[in-house]
Amino acid sequence: MVDPFRIRPSVPADLGELTLLEAAAFSDPWSPAMIAEAIADGAAVALVAADEGGRLVGSVVARVVTDEAEILTIAVAPAMRRRGLGRRLLDQVLSALRARGARSVWLEVRANNLGARRMYEAAGFIAVGVRRGYYRRPTEDALLLSCRLDAVTGTEMR
Numbered sequence: 527m528v529d530p531f532r533i534r535p536s537v538p539a540d541l542g543e544l545t546l547l548e549a550a551a552f553s554d555p556w557s558p559a560m561i562a563e564a565i566a567d568g569a570a571v572a573l574v575a576a577d578e579g580g581r582l583v584g585s586v587v588a589r590v591v592t593d594e595a596e597i598l599t600i601a602v603a604p605a606m607r608r609r610g611l612g613r614r615l616l617d618q619v620l621s622a623l624r625a626r627g628a629r630s631v632w633l634e635v636r637a638n639n640l641g642a643r644r645m646y647e648a649a650g651f652i653a654v655g656v657r658r659g660y661y662r663r664p665t666e667d668a669l670l671l672s673c674r675l676d677a678v679t680g681t682e683m684r
């Protein structure tokens with residue numbers, strides 16, 4: 527079967543579509559300025575998924591600081607969900623972070639976002655903390671999840 531999605535690094539020309547994707551995915555989305563700043567950050571790893579027509583249907587942004595990385599945002603267009611694209615974006619960003627020297631990665635997720643939590647847990651993330659009332663619109667706790675990248679690649683390290 528031909529793969530209908532291509533995952534590639536994000537470029538500045540993606541900003542308009544990324545803004546729409548953010549707005550469709552989150553109740554408290556990043557502004558275009560926040561997205562532009564995150565992508566331009568030299569420590570950022572920003573990937574997008576495009577469909578066969580070149581339309582952006584997914585994105586992920588992460589940042590590496592020394593040997594730790596943080597996933598800042600990940601989203602898949604509503605019509606394209608539950609086809610494995612979120613997990614592919616997650617796996618690719620973890621590989622890219624590992625290649626940049628990160629040994630562990632963490633992220634925050636809304637406590638009620640059970641679909642995303644399931645995806646992260648299947649990828650090896652575990653809950654390591656709670657930030658009470660962290661999110662706005664609606665106010666909600668954040669779970670802090672963490673994943674050791676050297677543990678995920680354990681079989682490659684023999």
Ligand SMILES: CC(C)(COP(=O)(O)OP(=O)(O)OC[C@H]1O[C@@H](n2cnc3c(N)ncnc32)[C@H](O)[C@@H]1OP(=O)(O)O)[C@@H](O)C(=O)NCCC(=O)NCCS
Binds near residue numbers: 600640
């Ligand atoms: C979270 C998100 C990126 C997942 O993208 P996706 O392409 O649908 O994810 P996948 O198809 O790769 O799903 C991977 C696994 O995650 C879990 N999962 C994902 N969405 C789920 C849902 N709505 N309900 C239950 N489980 C879900 C499942 O275990 C799934 O595997 P399965 O389909 O074999 O059962 C997408 O739902 C999204 O953009 N949500 C809005 C933004 C968001 O919440 N981002 C995370 C912020 S921390």
